Amino acid sequence: MIYIFVSGGSFGIEEMVASSGPGLTLLCCWHSPSFGRSHGTYRQRVGFCHTRRWRFMLDAAGLGPIWGFQAGWWWSLALSSTPSLYIVLSATYLQNQIGFSDGIYYAICWSVIGVCTVVNVLGIKIVAMDRVCLRS
Numbered sequence: 001m002i003y004i005f006v007s008g009g010s011f012g013i014e015e016m017v018a019s020s021g022p023g024l025t026l027l028c029c030w031h032s033p034s035f036g037r038s039h040g041t042y043r044q045r046v047g048f049c050h051t052r053r054w055r056f057m058l059d060a061a062g063l064g065p066i067w068g069f070q071a072g073w074w075w076s077l078a079l080s081s082t083p084s085l086y087i088v089l090s091a092t093y094l095q096n097q098i099g100f101s102d103g104i105y106y107a108i109c110w111s112v113i114g115v116c117t118v119v120n121v122l123g124i125k126i127v128a129m130d131r132v133c134l135r136s
Contacts, residue, residue, distance in 0.1 A: 087112045 091108045094100075 083116065084109075084113055087116075 087109055091105055091112075094108070095105050
């Protein structure tokens with residue numbers, strides 16, 4: 001899940017290139033993960049225009065009942081865990097570079113997650129103001 005949703009596959013590429021070669025790596029990284037989702041997306045677009053069904057039903061129509069459930073399940077897990085994984089990976093990188101203790105590491109992780117949660121709960125006005133302030 002981290003390979004697909006967070007890092008885009010950058011971790012482990014060196015080992016893949018060394019073991020299989022650059023051509024096969026490009027072929028596998030380009031073709032393998034995209035085929036199932038592209039076929040499912042195509043089927044979703046066709047089904048959505050006519051039936052207005054829920055996303056899971058469209059995934060099931062495109063990928064079949066088992067893989068449609070898997071696509072919906074893993075996508076929902078990825079949407080709930082990816083934001084916190086960014087924070088954890090960034091804090092781990094800072095800990096490796098600066099060298100602070102585990103207590104400070106956990107404090108950074110929980111404080112950033114807490115601030116993001118409060119901002120999301122309080123509403124879109126704070127999010128919009130935050131975007132304006134960060135862009136200025």
